[in-house]
Amino acid sequence: MASREKELSALTQTSDPARGQLSQLVGRLIYPFLHGEPPKPHTPTGFYTDTTVCIGCKACEVACKQWNQLPSDGFEWTGNSYDNTTELSASTWRHVKFIEQFSGTLSSGGPSINGAPNDPVLNRWLMMSDHCKHCLAAPCHQACPTGAIIHNEFQNVYIQADICNGCSCCVASCPFGVITRSDMGGHSHKCTLCYDRQRDGLEPACAKACPTQSIHFGPVEELREMARKRVEELHRRGVPEAYLYGDAPSETYSEMHSFYLLVDRPSVYGLPDTPFNPWLHMLGDYSRSIAGGLAAIAALLIVVFLLRP
Amino acid sequence: MHANSASHSALTRPPSPGGGTENGYENMPVTKVPDWYGMIAWDALLNGMATGLFMAAAVSELAAPAVFRPVAKVAYPVALVLLLIDLTMLVFDLGDPFRFHHMLRVFKPGSPMSVGTWCLTIFSLPLTAAAALSLLAEFGVDFEWARILAVVLGLLPAFGSAAYKGVLLSTNAQPGWKDARWLGGYLTNSAILIGCAELLVVSALMGQTQAIAILRIAFIVLLVLNLIPLGLLFANLQPAHARLYTRAQQWSAGVLIFAAVTLIPLGLTLLNGGLLFVLGAVLFLLLGSWIVRFVYIKIPHTSPLEIRGG
Numbered sequence: 071m072a073s074r075e076k077e078l079s080a081l082t083q084t085s086d087p088a089r090g091q092l093s094q095l096v097g098r099l100i101y102p103f104l105h106g107e108p109p110k111p112h113t114p115t116g117f118y119t120d121t122t123v124c125i126g127c128k129a130c131e132v133a134c135k136q137w138n139q140l141p142s143d144g145f146e147w148t149g150n151s152y153d154n155t156t157e158l159s160a161s162t163w164r165h166v167k168f169i170e171q172f173s174g175t176l177s178s179g180g181p182s183i184n185g186a187p188n189d190p191v192l193n194r195w196l197m198m199s200d201h202c203k204h205c206l207a208a209p210c211h212q213a214c215p216t217g218a219i220i221h222n223e224f225q226n227v228y229i230q231a232d233i234c235n236g237c238s239c240c241v242a243s244c245p246f247g248v249i250t251r252s253d254m255g256g257h258s259h260k261c262t263l264c265y266d267r268q269r270d271g272l273e274p275a276c277a278k279a280c281p282t283q284s285i286h287f288g289p290v291e292e293l294r295e296m297a298r299k300r301v302e303e304l305h306r307r308g309v310p311e312a313y314l315y316g317d318a319p320s321e322t323y324s325e326m327h328s329f330y331l332l333v334d335r336p337s338v339y340g341l342p343d344t345p346f347n348p349w350l351h352m353l354g355d356y357s358r359s360i361a362g363g364l365a366a367i368a369a370l371l372i373v374v375f376l377l378r379p
Numbered sequence: 380m381h382a383n384s385a386s387h388s389a390l391t392r393p394p395s396p397g398g399g400t401e402n403g404y405e406n407m408p409v410t411k412v413p414d415w416y417g418m419i420a421w422d423a424l425l426n427g428m429a430t431g432l433f434m435a436a437a438v439s440e441l442a443a444p445a446v447f448r449p450v451a452k453v454a455y456p457v458a459l460v461l462l463l464i465d466l467t468m469l470v471f472d473l474g475d476p477f478r479f480h481h482m483l484r485v486f487k488p489g490s491p492m493s494v495g496t497w498c499l500t501i502f503s504l505p506l507t508a509a510a511a512l513s514l515l516a517e518f519g520v521d522f523e524w525a526r527i528l529a530v531v532l533g534l535l536p537a538f539g540s541a542a543y544k545g546v547l548l549s550t551n552a553q554p555g556w557k558d559a560r561w562l563g564g565y566l567t568n569s570a571i572l573i574g575c576a577e578l579l580v581v582s583a584l585m586g587q588t589q590a591i592a593i594l595r596i597a598f599i600v601l602l603v604l605n606l607i608p609l610g611l612l613f614a615n616l617q618p619a620h621a622r623l624y625t626r627a628q629q630w631s632a633g634v635l636i637f638a639a640v641t642l643i644p645l646g647l648t649l650l651n652g653g654l655l656f657v658l659g660a661v662l663f664l665l666l667g668s669w670i671v672r673f674v675y676i677k678i679p680h681t682s683p684l685e686i687r688g689g
Contacts, residue, residue: 098477102484157411169403196403209552215493216478217485235481236474238413239492242551247411256474340404348550348557349489355549359542359563362608366571369604370438373597378443379589 102233114225116204116327117285118293120300124284126152126166126197133279134164158200160252163261164276169196169338198339199285202227202248202261203316207324210240210249212349225327226263234258245345290327297331309333315341322346410552412679420673422468423544427566429461430541431574433506437530446589450582452513459510462503491547498539505533541570555619555678565608569668572601576661583654595652602645623681632674639667
């Protein structure tokens with residue numbers, strides 16, 4: 071996105087009439103204040119990622135890069151299993167994580183995911199395709215002072231690249247470390263849930279490319295139903311540790327429109343165990359801030375009143 | 380946000396900590412650190428210096444005009460210069476500085492940055508007016524009623540400009556910062572303290588003995604008062620600091636900050652009200668205040684192993 075943004079901005083827009091420098095400057099100043107008509111809301115859509123069927127092929131990563139024309143991040147051997155992507159960034163909106171859990175000794179634990187009895191539970195691979203969670207009450211959306219981050223008509227969290235000015239408030243507020251500011255344009259970027267494809271009635275590129283149907287795309291309510299049935303099925307088949315992460319709101323965080331089926335603790339997958347919305351502290355923090363200032367002003371006033379001639 | 384319903388609890392309950400192995404991404408940082416470095420520490424200090432000086436001058440002038448009017452007339456232009464430097468820093472800290480005006484396309488009360496931007500913008504108007512009218516008065520063009528009106532109108536946005544900064548730096552998901560419940564309380568309180576100190580320097584430079592006598596006592600009271608939010612902030616940050624620094628490093632930094640922020644300025648002010656002593660006290664206060672802000676800004680940027688290994 072960052073490189074495409076740069077390339078496109080350098081092109082001459084032949085459809086536009088020729089404009090002088092002053093006119094361009096005025097246009098640049100006024101443009102962000104022109105608010106368009108918001109599109110009519112659609113059924114909320116999202117992702118349900120079943121990590122138990124992910125095979126770590128990274129087709130989703132490639133499809134995302136290809137469709138969104140995201141630049142390469144270079145290549146470096148990290149030594150962390152097959153994960154040489156390392157993290158989500160302004161130019162990497164999908165990140166397949168690899169977790170090797172090999173205890174070295176065969177345990178006589180319960181049966182494995184494929185149902186075969188007496189398979190060792192701790193000698194396993196966990197793989198997970200990570201991306202933006204598209205939170206219902208998204209801290210990045212709340213933090214954004216420019217209004218660049220919006221919930222679009224599909225209730226997906228979307229960054230308007232032409233509005234973002236790179237203040238980084240969204241980077242600081244995301245509890246999942248999804249958003250990053252690009253070094254190229256200085257703006258923040260993340261998964262758009264293939265907004266352009268959705269508008270054309272297509273599913274996101276990653277879901278389309280996933281060969282094992284680990285990534286499901288669709289209306290959020292249908293995905294939740296599908297995910298719950300899958301968890302129940304896994305429980306029946308002897309995988310009691312299977313659970314859903316982010317499908318329902320907790321006391322400290324809203325539901326997410328992209329949620330996961332996991333079989334180990336969230337932190338093992340690099341997710342916060344109990345995500346917390348920083349905005350729950352905001353009113354209290356403002357109160358303390360105001361109290362601190364008022365106390366000082368009161369002290370100053372008392373001294374001035376007592377000592378003035 | 381609601382608690383999970385009972386029917387879903389079995390589907391959403393992760394395995395107990397003993398059930399898994401400590402591996403994978405367990406010990407890797409989850410959040411991304413924003414590109415906020417030393418410039419933000421300077422910004423936080425300059426914000427306090429500009430808003431604090433204006434508020435201290437305005438409150439003092441409105442409460443005792445006969446004593447503080449000459450001092451305040453110098454303080455407002457100084458506050459404007461400090462604010463302009465601060466605003467320049469804020470603009471250049473953006474990823475795309477040419478889009479700074481995008482901040483004003485919406486007003487979001489839920490976004491501390493939005494509240495801060497609007498407060499700073501509104502504050503800059505009466506401050507500019509007060510500064511300009513103060514300077515014009517020196518040349519015989521005196522619109523006293525307009526200057527006082529500008530001062531009164533500037534008070535609320537100045538307070539907002541001082542109050543938002545701490546909330547911005549504590550209402551986020553960054554390790555350490557997210558636990559700093561008293562950062563806002565400390566920064567706002569510190570802004571008034573710094574403002575009072577600056578006004579004391581202006582008074583000392585102008586030889587305004589009555590103003591010096593009052594502000595010296597006010598400075599001592601505010602120094603002691605500032606220890607409360609500073610102590611509470613330290614208590615908030617103790618768990619984060621314990622992860623980053625050894626006990627000896629924590630004590631050293633604590634003693635250094637306490638000495639610079641409180642002990643030395645207090646001692647110098649109690650010792651003598653002369654210009655040199657006042658200047659020394661204020662310089663130590665500014666140094667200590669900068670260290671507090673810098674140590675705070677550095678928390679999420681710091682790798683525990685780097686620090687512990689020196």
